[in-house]
Amino acid sequence: MSQHVKEITGAEYEREVAQAAGPVVLDFFSTECPPCEALAPKYEAVAEQFAGKATFLKIFRQGNRDLASKLGVTGSPTLVFFKNGQEVGERLGGEDIKRTAIKAQVEAMLG
Amino acid sequence: MAEKYDVIVVGAGPAGLTAAIYASRARLKTLVLDESVPGGQVKTTHKVSNYPGFPEDVKGTDLAKAFSAQAERFGAKVRRAVEITKHDLSGPVKRFELDEEEEVEAPAVIVATGAKPRDLGVAGESRFKGRGISYCATCDGAYFEGKDIHVVGGGNSAVEESLFLTQFARSVTIIHQFDHFQAEAAIAEEALHHPKIKVIWDSEPREFLGEKGLDKLKIENVKTKEVTELATDGVFVFIGYVPRADLVKGLLPLNPWGYVETQEDMSTQVPGLYVAGDLRQKKFRQITTAVADGTIAALAAQKYVKDHKPVAAR
Incomplete structure (x- = not known):
């Protein structure tokens, strides 16, 4: 199981993301989504690498529709980046999310 | 030290996994690399109706898993979600750096990276x-x-x-x-x-x-x-696909649409380097044609590896 990526629900979004200090990455995932399966180990590896510096969260889209529509997320996987509760940078999505691309965005937030 | 294989297959779609089935059954030490999970385009196809052997429709994701399980059964190592961060395929020993931390090498490489969905390229x-x-x-x-x-x-x-x-x-x-x-x-x-x-x-x-x-x-x-x-x-x-040729760009000539021309046995102008599946220049791109390419590439690579092994290791 994931040690460095914590799963949250829509109800925890305010506390875990909007009011969080420091960089947060949020992964919207779905079931029956091979690109989501592909992202999981890469996301975990980056989370491990930045442990203590940035927070890595994931949220199950099907169970948290309201938050997905509030943020306008319509695809899985989607990575959304936040700094001090504000969305920053570009969202990453689809099958081609590279480990190096996630790292680059997190490094930019830590900049 | 780089870990040594006989054959490294890049891309775990139908072409790559079929190549891995044949290569591993030929007792070649076989590694398959994929930046995603196995299956290529098949894994996100909701159902497949024209692949022989399945009188009822088969879910793309199930077919993808079956291809992969079959390759692994014969000893091929299928690496998921791995990123190729450096590569040199031009010489007799072909090398890859993975995730900026590991190195693998082999005398023969089969590139079966396929194609990805085409963007429309319109505003917004x-x-x-x-x-x-x-x-x-x-x-x-x-x-x-x-x-x-x-x-x-x-x-x-x-x-x-x-x-x-x-x-x-x-x-x-x-x-x-x-x-x-x-x-x-x-x-x-x-x-x-x-x-x-x-x-x-x-x-x-x-x-x-x-x-x-x-x-x-x-x-x-x-x-x-x-x-x-x-x-x-x-x-x-869903307007078709564009080839993923990044790995061989600059090393092999691409046709105007970005596909790679190969010989009938999937070989290229670089000895030991093969291209199979949707990345190849050909007329029809189906799961069945990809599987055929993978078979041929593995059989050709098998002969190449045998002919080029140092005498002591034969």
């Missing part, structure tokens, strides 16, 4: 990717429960996935640039008679519009030049 597309525009129906279909959505394209993928999307959406409107489908007659007819599916012929998307998310799609009728704005909850794009 990159802005609304994942905010209303999708390229994978199995991944994102459920986001559009009860919604009115559009599908762009008219080939097998577009029509098959439109039928799949009717499970979720209230309506599916297909926008196609010609006045008939390119899809196989069997599914084209099913779509044309489906109560939830409507088709707008002779039309192409021109722009995606919206405030925060996608709200509207502007299309042009290519015959009358009439431009229409359609309200939409989401758009799925």
Whole structure:
């Protein structure tokens, strides 16, 4: 199981993301989504690498529709980046999310 | 120290995994690399109806898993979600750096990286990717429960996935640039008679519009030049594929469309380097043709490895 990526629900979004200090990455995932399966180990590896510096969260889209529509997320996987509760940078999505691309965005937030 | 293999296959789609089945059964030490999970384009295809051996439809994801399990059964190592961060395929020993930390090498490499969904390349597309525009129906279909959505394209993928999307959406409107489908007659007819599916012929998307998310799609009728704005909850794009040639770009000549020309045995001008599957220049790209390419590449690579092994190791 994931040690460095914590799963949250829509109800925890305010506390875990909007009011969080420091960089947060949020992964919207779905079931029956091979690109989501592909992202999981890469996301975990980056989370491990930045442990203590940035927070890595994931949220199950099907169970948290309201938050997905509030943020306008319509695809899985989607990575959304936040700094001090504000969305920053570009969202990453689809099958081609590279480990190096996630790292680059997190490094930019830590900049 | 780099870990040594006999054959490294890049891309775990039907071509790559078939190559791995043949190579590992030939007792070659075989490694398969994929930046995603195994299956290539098959894994996100909701069902496959034209692959022999399955009298009933098979789910793309199940077929993908079966290909992979079969390769692994014979000893091939299938590495998932691995990123090639450096590579040198030009010499007699071909090397890869993985995830910036590991090295692997082999005398023979089969590149079966395939193709990825083609972007439309119209205004607003990159802005609304994942905010209303999708390229994978199995991944994102459920986001559009009860919604009115559009599908762009008219080939097998577009029509098959439109039928799949009717499970979720209230309506599916297909926008196609010609006045008939390119899809196989069997599914084209099913779509044309489906109560939830409507088709707008002779039309192409021109722009995606919206405030925060996608709200509207502007299309042009290519015959009358009439431009229409359609309200939409989401758009799925299935207009074909572009080759993933990054690994061999600069090393092998690409045709004007970015595909690699090979010999009949899948070999290239670089000894020990083979290209199989959708990345190859050929007329028909099907799971069955990819599987054939993978077979041939593995048999050719097997002979190459045998002929080039140091005498002591034979």
